[in-house]
Structures are given as C-alpha cells and as structure tokens.
Amino acid sequence: MRTALRKDEILKSICQHLTRIDRGFSTLIALARTSKSLKETPLDVLWGTGAVSLTDALKTLPPDSWSATKDSFTLERKITPNELFQLRQYTKRITNLQVGGGKGFETFSTLIIQYGSPHLHKLWPKVEILWWTAPSEHLHFLQFFLTPSVRNLMVNLEKSEDEVFRETLCLIESRCVHLKQLRLFDSETRENKDLQRIIRQILSKNARTLRVFMPPQDPSAPLVSDILQLPSLQELVMHVPQIPQRLPSRILPCLRSLLFSLDHPLDILDLLHTLRKSRLINFTLNCPYPTSQADQIALAHFFRTSGLYDSLKFLVWEPPSNGSAFTWQFVTILRPFANLQALQLELNCHTACQFEFGHDDVVQISKWMPRLRELIFGGSPCPTGGTFTDIGYHTLAVVAKNCPYLYSLAVHFDIRTIGPVRWRVQPNPNVTFWDVGTTVLPSNPELRTFIALAVVKLFPKVTITGKASDQWSDISEEIEYMRLPPVHWPSG
Numbered sequence: 001m002r003t004a005l006r007k008d009e010i011l012k013s014i015c016q017h018l019t020r021i022d023r024g025f026s027t028l029i030a031l032a033r034t035s036k037s038l039k040e041t042p043l044d045v046l047w048g049t050g051a052v053s054l055t056d057a058l059k060t061l062p063p064d065s066w067s068a069t070k071d072s073f074t075l076e077r078k079i080t081p082n083e084l085f086q087l088r089q090y091t092k093r094i095t096n097l098q099v100g101g102g103k104g105f106e107t108f109s110t111l112i113i114q115y116g117s118p119h120l121h122k123l124w125p126k127v128e129i130l131w132w133t134a135p136s137e138h139l140h141f142l143q144f145f146l147t148p149s150v151r152n153l154m155v156n157l158e159k160s161e162d163e164v165f166r167e168t169l170c171l172i173e174s175r176c177v178h179l180k181q182l183r184l185f186d187s188e189t190r191e192n193k194d195l196q197r198i199i200r201q202i203l204s205k206n207a208r209t210l211r212v213f214m215p216p217q218d219p220s221a222p223l224v225s226d227i228l229q230l231p232s233l234q235e236l237v238m239h240v241p242q243i244p245q246r247l248p249s250r251i252l253p254c255l256r257s258l259l260f261s262l263d264h265p266l267d268i269l270d271l272l273h274t275l276r277k278s279r280l281i282n283f284t285l286n287c288p289y290p291t292s293q294a295d296q297i298a299l300a301h302f303f304r305t306s307g308l309y310d311s312l313k314f315l316v317w318e319p320p321s322n323g324s325a326f327t328w329q330f331v332t333i334l335r336p337f338a339n340l341q342a343l344q345l346e347l348n349c350h351t352a353c354q355f356e357f358g359h360d361d362v363v364q365i366s367k368w369m370p371r372l373r374e375l376i377f378g379g380s381p382c383p384t385g386g387t388f389t390d391i392g393y394h395t396l397a398v399v400a401k402n403c404p405y406l407y408s409l410a411v412h413f414d415i416r417t418i419g420p421v422r423w424r425v426q427p428n429p430n431v432t433f434w435d436v437g438t439t440v441l442p443s444n445p446e447l448r449t450f451i452a453l454a455v456v457k458l459f460p461k462v463t464i465t466g467k468a469s470d471q472w473s474d475i476s477e478e479i480e481y482m483r484l485p486p487v488h489w490p491s492g
Helices: 002-021 025-038 042-048 054-058 081-091 105-123 136-144 162-175 193-205 221-227 265-274 293-305 328-334 359-368 393-402 445-458 469-483
Strands: 066-068 073-075 096-099 129-132 152-156 181-185 212-214 235-239 257-261 282-286 314-317 342-346 356-358 374-378 387-389 408-411 433-435 463-465
Touching (some): 136 162, 152 162, 328 359, 445 469
Parallel strands (some): 152 181, 181 212, 212 235
16 A cells, blocks of 8 residues: 555656646656656556646547647547547546637537437546536537536536526536536526526525535526525625615625625625625625715725724725726725735726826825735726826835735836836835736837836846737846846956
C-alpha cells in the first residue's frame, strides 16, 4: 500500500509540473518517458488528474480519423467499435467537460448519429463540471451529457423556445440530483407558470446541497421568496423587477455573495434589512445610483444601522448605461466601509449631468479604505457633461501610499491630465497588475517617456494589461529597459 501511494504521488507531481509547462502533445511524450519505469500509461495519468482535454484523448485514434484546429476538433470518418473502446479508456475519466458550438460540435453529433445515446452516456460517467455554451439549436444534445455525477452545471438557454426551455429544465430536474452549482443563462422573460413549477422542483431536490444559483431572467415574486429561503445557498445572481413585499424573517443564512439587478436602488432596502445580520462578503448591485437627497439619506441610514460594514469585503456598483449619473455625494455613503478589500464604481455620466470627479476624490476614497487590494474606476465620461479633473499618475502615487496592500489597479476612463509625479512617495511593490482599460497614450514622445519613468518609480513590479495594452507595447518595452540593472564596464 505504501509503495502504491508513493507511486501515485510521484505521478501526480510529475503531471502537475509538466502541464504547467506545456499542455500539448510534447507533454505526453515527456510524461511517457518519465513514467515508463512506473508502468503507467501516460494518458491514464493525465486523465486521472483532469489535466487533458478531449482533444488529447482523440490522439489515441489513428491520424486519419480526426482533424483539429486551434480551438476545435472534428471526426473525419466513422470510427470503429474498437476505436470507440480505445477512446472510452480515457474519456471515462473526464471530470470537467465544456461543450461549445462551432466545428467541434460535429464530433458529438457524429457520435450521437453513429452509436446512439447508450454509448454516449458511457463515454463520460464521472463528469462533475459541465459547462454548456452551445447555441440553443443544439440544446437537444444536452440529454446525452447529463449524468447523476454532475455537480456544477452551466447551461446557455438564450433564444430558446419555451418548449425546449421546459424540456431542458425537466432533464436537469430528473437527472442531476446532486447539484451544488446551477447557472441558467437566459435574458428573455418567461411568464409560463409551468416553467416556474419545474424550477421549484429543481430547488426542492437540491435544497440541501445547492450553493450557487443563477435563475433564469426575471423570475416572479413568489419564486424569489422560495429562492431566498434555500438553506445552503452561498452565492446568488438574480435579476428581478421588484423585491416581494413580504419576505421571510430569516433568509439565506449561509449567503456570502449576492448580485442583484434592480430598476431602483431603494427596491433592495427590504432585502438588505433582512440581511443586516448576515455575514455577506461580496455584494454586487446593478441598478442606478441614488441621485435624490431623500434616497441618499435612506441608504445612508440603512448602512449606518446594518452589520454589513464589519463583514463586507467586495463591493461593486454598476448602474445601467441609461441610468443615473455618478455623484460624489453618493460615495460619502460608503465612507464607513473601512474593511473593504475590493471596490469597483462605474462613473457613468450623460449630457444632463454636471459634476467633477478628480484627484482629491480618489485620494479621499483611498484614505477611507486602507485595506483595499483592488480599486477599479470605470465609466464613459461625456465631453458635454461631467468631467474627470486632474486624475493623473500623481493620483495613483498617493493611492499606492494610502493602500499598502493594493495589488490590482484599474482606470477605465480617459486620463485627461497627467500631473507631476511626487517622487517623495515610496514605491509600492505590491501593485503587480494595472488594467489601463481603454486609456490612450499621448503622442508626445517626451511625455510617453515620462509616463514610463513614473510607472517604474511608483510600481516596480507592475504588469500593464487591458483593452488598450497593445498601444502601450512601446512604452512597456521602455519600462522593461529601465528595470534592467546598470552595466558596469571594466576600466581600461
């Protein structure tokens, strides 16, 4: 027993090391050489640790039976029963399966047409994580992948007809009886009461195990009450037109992460009042900012009297694109959240608003929340509306000083001005990631060099990413060049 255990440990460590280097065919060759003395099939080892995709399993078939591109694979001919048996030796160990559209889907449709459902069910009996992102016209294939072993299920139901939607839910309800995570992506309003009844059956069967739930878009108010009483739920993502007027006295005792999409910020006050004694950690709101003074006072009063200040660590507020604009008075409501580790605010504005958000405001936030590890400001400033004034790299320097634990910093709006960098500020080596978003660099070469020097001085270990990172490629090379140690030439 001790020898066998030792062998498994060796194989696992070898696999983990090699898959970090290369997940392709060279990995199989290297692992074959390493594990030859242990008398283990390389693919068996890789399947045992869940490190190989179905593409690598197909490599056990003759080269003329399939072809692959960068992101898909296709069976070129019908495979024989012996070849299917060879394939099953590896696919039966799959625990993580992702099924998308495109040419890669032809593989599954070919297997279905050739061998039927009994053989397909035997291909992956141990799948625990199933992510179905294929288009709605392929939903009828989902029945060949749902097994009792599935624990984590994500299904794309976009643009599916009500009848297909209902059949899919019935399959999930009858076959997946040990669900821990269930995500159903759907943006259409489903008013069919039969669908809501099936969702209730799914919840009742998995009430004690379900930890993550994303219901279909716009569930009815009675269904919301049922969802909010799941005893084991830890993460909830939900869009509702309004919160039910009557809520149970104690809901979601295990809830740690909550994402709600609402039409008005005050609609969630009743729910938050019920959650005031919970240990909520992650809170994401997708609703307009409270612009009226009465709404701001109501929210501020709730936050002052709730217990969320002590436990909340991640806060994201994302108003809709046509929602109200950001106002600095709203941010003052969040002032007591001193324990926040991540804050994201979308600073949307429109032509009807007039406000300024600048260096002093960002610095004030960093003083209120010294434990921040992630700070994200995003939005779409309007040239005729509000402006972001005097936010430059000197702003980032002060933030880095006030938040010593900061490692992720993202600025998604245009930096209008670049002020002088305060060189007396100590560099912050904890900032290892900076998402520049869509920020465009100035064309002045001297100013670009100044920015590179500022980044090196303030964030010596930072890596620049983001949508506009390609435009930063030249300056990234300058940054790397500045980080090189000086060369000391020998005298004489």
